[in-house]
Amino acid sequence: MANKKYIFDPESLTYIAVDVSLRAKMKKYLPYVLSGALIGIIVFGVMAFVGYATPVEKLQARQIESMQNKYELLYGRIDEANETLQRLAALDDSLYRTMLGEHALDSQVRQAGTGGTNKYADLENTSTPEEVIASFKKLDDIVAKMNVQEGSYKDLFKKSLVNMDRLQRLPAIIPVANWDLKRIGSGFSPHRYHPILKRWRPHEGIDLIANSGTDIYASADGKVKTVRFSDSFGKMVVIDHGYGLETLYAHMSKQKVKRGQKVKRGEVIGKVGSTGLSGGPHLHYEVHLKGKEVDPVKYFFSDLTPDEYKAVVAQAQSVENTME
Known part of the structure; x- marks a missing residue:
């Protein structure tokens, strides 16, 4: 019965049964099936590739983006704190x-290893985001x-309390007034060019450029060891500060101390000049x-801030020719 179709015959005024084949049915309904399948594919493609999202999904996406931005800000702050700590460590070691x-x-010792048991195991075994675990670490x-x-x-600090005399005997100030830090000549180096001898040789001190007659100060407490004239250094003074420390001042125009004299940090011991092999x-x-x-x-830690100290070091290292 399901495979038959009835049509009305106007001559006999009756319904006549007509057989409908499978092929005929397929031919009739196939366009509808194909059209439906095509529409389904198009709708699926739009949803999959155009990125259709529900309101809930959109809200979640905004929350995820906000959290990622906060993580990046947190990482930046942590890096800044680490850089500050590294600068403190460098000053501690060098000054x-x-x-x-x-x-x-x-x-x-500085690395301060935190090995041993995994203190983050509980976090790693839960749904805690990797960014949070990384921040904790x-x-x-x-x-x-x-x-x-x-x-x-x-x-x-404890050692400083019992070493006050030693601190006073450290050559901790710049021996000429040089507040703008722009008159630093050649620095300490195993390889500098001598302008008079016309050859490269070690430069075992630092050149501080100043006008003739500028005061020269003792850089620490001590006792004058040498006051003499040298063919290379010209008029020079050597001060013994104890604890194995000595300072040498060369190319003076005047020497204002005597051998054996005790001096205090900041006391004038001579005047800047250009005696000896000087440019x-x-x-x-x-x-x-x-x-x-x-x-x-x-x-030079008594006279300089950390930034000024770095500037002096950079300037002294940049000059290849000595003044002598």
Whole structure:
């Protein structure tokens, strides 16, 4: 019955059964099926590739984007804190420990390892985002390094209390007035060009450019060891500060101290000049530690802020020709 169709015959005024084949049915309905399938494919493509999202999905996307922005801001702040801590550590090693004759902390101690059991296991076993876990790790690393730095400062403070005399005998000031920091000549280097001898040789001090007659100050408390004239250094003075430290002042126009005289930091000991093998008025200044020349700039911590200290170092290292 389902495969038959009836049509009305006007001549006999009756319904006549007509067989409908499967092929005929397919031919009749196939366009509708194909049209429906095509529409379905188009709708699926639009939803999949155009990015249709429900209001809830849109809200979630905005929340995710906001959290990512906050994570990036947090990472930036953590990096800034870490950079500040690194600068403090560098000053501690290069300045404060130098003041007390202490060696720099071992790099492994500075790293302050936080090994052992995995303290983040509980977070990793839950649905905690990786960004949150990474933030905890970075903050814990900074806190560990801060604890090391705090311990270093406490140790140095204790040692400073029993080394006040030694601190007074450290060559901690620039021996000529040079407040704008623009008159720094050649710095300490194993390889500098001598303008008079016309050859490269070690430069074992720092040149401080100043007008003839400018006051020269003792950079620390001590006792005058040498007052003499040298063919190369011209009029020069050497001060013994004790603890293996000596300072040398060369190319003076006048020497205003005598051998054996005790001097205080900041006391005038002579005048800037250009005596000896000199290319112009300046003070050649050296620091000797246990008989060996060391970079004087490392001791300029009383006169300079950290930024000024970096500027002096950069300027001294940039000049290739000495003044002598």
